[in-house]
Amino acid sequence: MKLKKPPRPQNDVQRLEELNSFKIIDTPQEREFDDLANLAAAVTGCECAIISFVDKDKVWFKAMVGFEGKFADRDESICSHAIMSDEIFEVNDLSLDERFKDYTIVSGEPFYKFYAGVPLVTGTGYSIGTLCVLERKKRKLSSSAKAALKAIARQIVFTLQAKKQRVEFEESQKVAKIGNWHYEINEKKISWSKQLFVIFGLDPKGVEPQFEEHIKSIHPEDRELWKTTVEKCSQDGEPYEIVFRGMRPNGETVWLKAFGEGIKNSKGKIVSMGGTCQDITKSKLLELKNEEIREVARKQLEEQKRFLSNTLDNMPAVVYAKDVEGKFIAINEVFRKLFKLTDEEVIGKTNHEVFPHEIAEAFRKNDLEIIKSKAVQESEELAIGSDGKRRAYYSLKFPYFDDEGNVIATGGVSLDITEKKEFERQAFHNAKLASIGELAAGVGHEINNPLTIVKGYAASILSRAEAGVLNNEILKKYLEQIDKASDRIAKIVQGLRNFSRFDDEGLAPINLNEPLTESVEMIRDIYGRSGVQLELSLPDEPLIIHGNSGKLQQVFINLLANAKDATKNQEERSILVNAEKTRDSIILTFKDNGEGISPEIQERIFDPFFTTKEVNEGTGIGLSISHTIIQEHGGQIRCESIVGKGTSFIIELPFLEKMHKPEGEEDVRPQLRKYKDLKALVVDDEEGIRFVLSEMLVEMGVIVKCAANGQEGMEIIEQNPKFDLIISDMKMPIMDGPTFVKEVRKSKSIQNQPKIVFITGGVNVDIEDENNELRDLVDGLLLKPFDKEKVAQVLNLAV
Numbered sequence: 001m002k003l004k005k006p007p008r009p010q011n012d013v014q015r016l017e018e019l020n021s022f023k024i025i026d027t028p029q030e031r032e033f034d035d036l037a038n039l040a041a042a043v044t045g046c047e048c049a050i051i052s053f054v055d056k057d058k059v060w061f062k063a064m065v066g067f068e069g070k071f072a073d074r075d076e077s078i079c080s081h082a083i084m085s086d087e088i089f090e091v092n093d094l095s096l097d098e099r100f101k102d103y104t105i106v107s108g109e110p111f112y113k114f115y116a117g118v119p120l121v122t123g124t125g126y127s128i129g130t131l132c133v134l135e136r137k138k139r140k141l142s143s144s145a146k147a148a149l150k151a152i153a154r155q156i157v158f159t160l161q162a163k164k165q166r167v168e169f170e171e172s173q174k175v176a177k178i179g180n181w182h183y184e185i186n187e188k189k190i191s192w193s194k195q196l197f198v199i200f201g202l203d204p205k206g207v208e209p210q211f212e213e214h215i216k217s218i219h220p221e222d223r224e225l226w227k228t229t230v231e232k233c234s235q236d237g238e239p240y241e242i243v244f245r246g247m248r249p250n251g252e253t254v255w256l257k258a259f260g261e262g263i264k265n266s267k268g269k270i271v272s273m274g275g276t277c278q279d280i281t282k283s284k285l286l287e288l289k290n291e292e293i294r295e296v297a298r299k300q301l302e303e304q305k306r307f308l309s310n311t312l313d314n315m316p317a318v319v320y321a322k323d324v325e326g327k328f329i330a331i332n333e334v335f336r337k338l339f340k341l342t343d344e345e346v347i348g349k350t351n352h353e354v355f356p357h358e359i360a361e362a363f364r365k366n367d368l369e370i371i372k373s374k375a376v377q378e379s380e381e382l383a384i385g386s387d388g389k390r391r392a393y394y395s396l397k398f399p400y401f402d403d404e405g406n407v408i409a410t411g412g413v414s415l416d417i418t419e420k421k422e423f424e425r426q427a428f429h430n431a432k433l434a435s436i437g438e439l440a441a442g443v444g445h446e447i448n449n450p451l452t453i454v455k456g457y458a459a460s461i462l463s464r465a466e467a468g469v470l471n472n473e474i475l476k477k478y479l480e481q482i483d484k485a486s487d488r489i490a491k492i493v494q495g496l497r498n499f500s501r502f503d504d505e506g507l508a509p510i511n512l513n514e515p516l517t518e519s520v521e522m523i524r525d526i527y528g529r530s531g532v533q534l535e536l537s538l539p540d541e542p543l544i545i546h547g548n549s550g551k552l553q554q555v556f557i558n559l560l561a562n563a564k565d566a567t568k569n570q571e572e573r574s575i576l577v578n579a580e581k582t583r584d585s586i587i588l589t590f591k592d593n594g595e596g597i598s599p600e601i602q603e604r605i606f607d608p609f610f611t612t613k614e615v616n617e618g619t620g621i622g623l624s625i626s627h628t629i630i631q632e633h634g635g636q637i638r639c640e641s642i643v644g645k646g647t648s649f650i651i652e653l654p655f656l657e658k659m660h661k662p663e664g665e666e667d668v669r670p671q672l673r674k675y676k677d678l679k680a681l682v683v684d685d686e687e688g689i690r691f692v693l694s695e696m697l698v699e700m701g702v703i704v705k706c707a708a709n710g711q712e713g714m715e716i717i718e719q720n721p722k723f724d725l726i727i728s729d730m731k732m733p734i735m736d737g738p739t740f741v742k743e744v745r746k747s748k749s750i751q752n753q754p755k756i757v758f759i760t761g762g763v764n765v766d767i768e769d770e771n772n773e774l775r776d777l778v779d780g781l782l783l784k785p786f787d788k789e790k791v792a793q794v795l796n797l798a799v
Helices: 012-021 030-044 079-083 145-176 194-199 213-217 223-236 281-313 334-341 356-374 420-442 444-467 472-500 511-531 548-565 622-632 687-699 711-718 737-746 786-795
Strands: 048-054 058-065 071-073 087-092 114-121 127-133 178-184 188-194 239-247 253-263 269-277 318-323 330-331 379-384 390-401 407-416 508-511 532-537 544-549 572-580 586-592 638-640 644-654 680-681 703-707 725-729 755-760 782-783
Touching: 030 048, 030 114, 030 127, 030 145, 048 079, 079 127, 079 508, 114 145, 127 145, 127 213, 145 194, 145 472, 178 194, 188 330, 194 269, 213 223, 213 239, 213 638, 223 239, 223 253, 223 269, 253 281, 281 318, 281 330, 281 407, 318 334, 356 379, 356 407, 379 737, 390 420, 407 572, 444 472, 444 508, 444 687, 472 725, 508 511, 511 532, 511 548, 511 572, 544 548, 544 644, 548 622, 548 644, 622 638, 680 687, 680 711, 687 786, 703 711, 711 725, 711 737, 725 737, 725 786, 737 755, 782 786
Parallel strands: 532 572, 680 703, 680 725, 725 755, 755 782
Antiparallel strands: 048 058, 048 127, 058 071, 087 114, 114 127, 178 188, 178 269, 239 253, 253 269, 318 330, 318 407, 379 390, 390 407, 508 544, 572 586, 586 644, 638 644
């Protein structure tokens, strides 16, 4: 008779990954597990107890009492059912249970009738196996026996996790070549980790050496240092760190770094010691080799110094050479005259001893790249001349090699290109605004996504309100999503509009204290949770200007957000906003204690789309928009910064006398009919788009499935190919819309092809072009942002 297969957990793939992480499958019996199986049999009074683990196709037995075997077929194992339960899985009479009566162990020897199994649940919530007991007669466990069985199951999981952690710890020690030890002073008992045996070339299965024996494995020249250090620690308990040489039985010498400390009891007496020992042979030998190489390099360079000096002094460019540590070993006459420095003030000194910190850091970074790549490199650098002005240089830097190909020094030739750079800067400044229109057109897709989310959430709120199923929790969640999406739109669209023109927005008399206070208070608590101390200092009198509160808040929030980001690496983060009134102006200062901004970045900081942030962390238009807004208000904004000390943005606005209040707007919503039992598949990588579109469809009676990309969509179709309509985004990761549509159209599992509609932001849509291969594969377009009426038009395709 064919057996009915037991069900499998929905998370079986992840469950198996968790099981395999313990490396317990098909391993020999171990006493600690055998003891727990025996205990389970004893407390329940059952003749058989088994610790099992449910693998992909087999159920493996790790420990057994009253049973023989190594594994069973997963499809004929009661344990496969037990792992599906959250509690004890108990069957009082297996022979009467339709699921199990034909199992071999039930219908034949040993004719088991009773089964009780506790799932072994890991800390991550996966049931990887069972602790089960069996009996050849019907019975029922008492509540105390069940409790004991659960406790033993928890101990099994604890044992598994401890074993796993022990193995991982040993593996990490092996990789890092670190061993640890512990010494009990009174008992004179020492214990070593497995890796410590390996470090000293001993068999890990052997016995730890005693003190007098172990000291023989210390290099003779280092024994006194080691012995004195360890004895001192045993007396005062103070931690120590030493580097010494060890000797292995085969005569090999190893370099070791050891840490140790004493452990005191409650009375302050040192009762034991512990520590670690790491094999640093490879790095130490490399260090010694580098010292030798540096010494040879110094001698070679000294011999060539006179010839090189004559060459350098006759070149019309700044010429210099440094050793691998960054110390100057030669400069030419142009260098001396430009910086008005003598050889005594430069030779033997590093970049940081000659130049300002920021410039020195840039020089050193370039030098290290030369040493690493062993190749000639071109770069543009800045330096400050004797007149205190910054000069730009085009530099060619190159390595010097010894006979073995090791880099022993770096050299460079730098030509002054300050005038050339100034010309380029002016040309860029004149051309940058001309590109705003082209750049703005490219953000259409990014605008339509959040706009669609806004419309969808708003429509869902209205529908739920009409149906009487709108509660505060749902309303808050939906409004938060609308707010996030609106911010994205405002950041890009309104930002670009503000930068380019303001003919649709007017200025009026306002009290600058109000938008400034609102901006600070709106984010004070949020920033406070990130450890940012935000302070606002305002005068008692109103600060009246001719302005626009909304646009000025945009400036303030942008400056505060930049200040917050600038302080992220500081232990104490602070932002100070100060406002003061002069005779005819208002001065606002936004000051942070961040890392500061380099002069070259300050030169570009108000350029459109210039950003130093990571991708998706900034649009690069915030400060350029702020600059335009302040100019529109007849004011000025400038940046003052010192690297390592912080940054201040100073805004100066003209003073005025009157006030102004804005007005509000109204909203409208559509009414739509139902589309009963229509089946649709929504495919879009934007979670918000999937949500709002599926909400609209469900409210109109449509049965909806969703996928995050074309590949997920194909997997859903393979399981259920009967869809009336597919609505898919065009640009998605893993499998994009066009590829997905082609796969759908050629799929043999789909008997009745659905209608297919593309979702698009409307940018560069050329599907209607007769030369586009997608023209005959899709039935329509759903343009973003969309509402229910537009979605209903799409549904009409499938009705």
